Amino acid sequence: MPISQIAFGSPAEIGQRDALRAALAEFISVLIFVFAGEGSGVAFNKLTDDASTTPAGLVAAALAHGFGLFVAVSIAANISGGHVNPAVTFGAFLGGHITFIRGILYWIAQLLGSVVACGLLKFATGGLSTPAFSLSSDVTVWNALVLEIVMTFGLVYTVYATAVDPKKGNIGILAPIAIGLIVGANILAGGAFDGASMNPAVSFGPAVIEWSWDDHWVYWAGPLIGSAIAAVVYEVFFISPNTHEPLPPTDF
Template identity: 70%
Template sequence: MPIRSIAVGRHHEFTQPDTLKAGIAEFISTLIFVFAGSGSGMAFDKLTHGGGANPTGLVAAAIAHGFALFVAVSVGANISGGHVNPAVTFGAFVGGNISLIRGIVYVIAQLLGSTVACLLLNFVTGGLAVGAFGLSAGVGVSNALVFEIVMTFGLVYTVYATAIDPKKGELGTIAPIAIGFIVGANILAGGAFTGASMNPAVAFGPALVSWTWACHWIYWVGPLVGGGIAALVYELLFINQTHDHLPTSA
């Protein structure tokens, strides 16, 4: 069972060079991701004079976030695993793939990376507002919560299948692009309803900088629940149980 492999870690892990390097990598990767993702939305709004809330803006956001996440995961993969997301880190913890201590360092680094990215965007754009996540008109709290749970489930399940599974083999080489693709696809599906965060850090930075906290809890609870469920499902069904490859010939 996954619960048996959960590790708290020891307090000295906070100051281990490997942990600190991984935290720095998560900070930089998250900064890259949020700066490009949120920045693309701000640029689109500027070019269209506030017309970002249309189908073209949604497609642009999906492409920008997909590309940026592909890069952010790639550049951090060999150092920290390229989580770039507290929900991914939580999912890895639930499956026993990261200790609680190291996970806390990751989450702090991710939140700082997102915040710094939003502060930089506010500065370099001459004070333009960094848009915070929020629910669209007609979308209820329960609808939004389930949306975030399902989208993040798909994201973390993809992370497990392509990056964490010890039997991933050569599939691991496409992990960053697969992760970027599922985020882009989920933005196309959920962007018009909840903004399709799937990532508490991505929601936290804009909320802090713009001081907009309406329904912010959804962008924590939804992704963490979805990520945790995905981790349990993949660990229980496919990692802790034998899953042999299908025979290639009769």
């Protein structure tokens, strides 16, 4: 069972060079990803007089996030594993592929990366708004919670299948593009309802910069629940307990 693989790690891990390098890689990757994704919305609003909620705006957001995540995962994969998402880190922790201590370092780096990205974006655009995630008028928090759970399940399941599974073989080469594609596809499916975050860090940065926290808990609870379900399902049914090997940071 995945729970038996969970490791707390040593407090000394906080000061280890490889752990700090991995956290820095996560910070940079999230900064690049959020700057591109959030920036696409800011740019579209400027070009269309705040019409980013149109079908064209949705497609633009899906492309920017999909492309940006593909790059962000690729550039960090050999250093930190390219999580670029606290929900992915949480799923990896539940599967025993990262310690609690290293996971906390990743979370701090990911959240800071998002805040810095949104701050830089606001400054670089002359103070334009970096819209926080919010629910559409006809969507309840429970609708959004289910959406975030299902979409994040798909994302983390994809991560497990293409990057974590020891039996992944050559398909691991496709992991960054597969992860980018599932995020882009989920944005097309759920973006019109709640913005399709799937990533607490992506939601956290704009919320801090714009100081807008309406229904923000949904963008944490949904992704973390979806990630936990995906991690447990994949570990229990598809990673054999007899061959389970926690992956070192350089592999994930």
